[in-house]
Amino acid sequence: MIGWLRKVLPVGNRAETSRAPSYDPAQPFVVNLYDDRVVVHRPDGQREELEWDAIERVVVRVSNREPWAGPAWLILVGDPAADGTPRGCVVPLNAVNHAALVERLQAFPGFSQQKLDNALRDAAAGKHRTDANCWKRGAQAVEASSDNVGNAGNAGNDSHPAAQPDSAHESGKH
Structure with a gap:
């Protein structure tokens, strides 16, 4: 009887069934913008959040390797959390509300x-390329200092991407 139950019920394949996605891969990433932060809801139910003033770099990635294949991706690299844990958000450029995110990032000085x-x-052409830094905190200040003083090493690293919060971009709050 036990042998028959094992044949009928997939008890031996629990490890395989637990690896199956618990989400619909056709569901999109959703970006929500707030005055103080960006929130990304992923199709697998996870949520990534980063304050505007914690963003250190904005990187664009185009790849033909999974999981990056397809659209271009924005990687928002944040300063580490108090415990040293890296922080950031990853957003494909076909996410819901991606245009508002790009508009907000374009306002960063030196983007x-x-x-x-x-x-x-x-x-769009299906090409692979190396990651490109579209923005880095303090890069504008370094360039201005090297132009004016001739010594980029003395430049401050304190430019803030969220100098002027814009609630007009706030959308899709959940």
């Missing part, structure tokens, strides 16, 4: 629209 445009063009 490289050309790098983003090049990455989007390559993604």
Whole structure:
């Protein structure tokens, strides 16, 4: 009787069934923008959140390798948490509300629209490319200091991406 039950019930395959996705991969990433932070809801139910003033770098990735294949991706790299844990958000550029996120990031001082445009063009053509930094905290201050003083090493690293919060971009609160 026990042998028959084992044949009928998939008891021996529990490890395999637990690895199956518990979400619909056709569901999109959803981006919500707030005055003080960005929140990304992933299709697998996870949530990533980062305050605007904690963003250290904005990287655009175009790849033909999984899980990055397909659209261009924005990687928002944050400063580490108090315990040293890395923080950030990863957003495909086909996410719900991605245009509002891009608009907000374009307002960061020194944001490289050309790098983003090049990455989007390559993604549309199905090309692979190296990651490109579209923005880095303090990069604008370093460039200005080297132009004015001739010594980039003395430049401050205190530019803030969220100098002027804009609640007009707030959308899709859950």
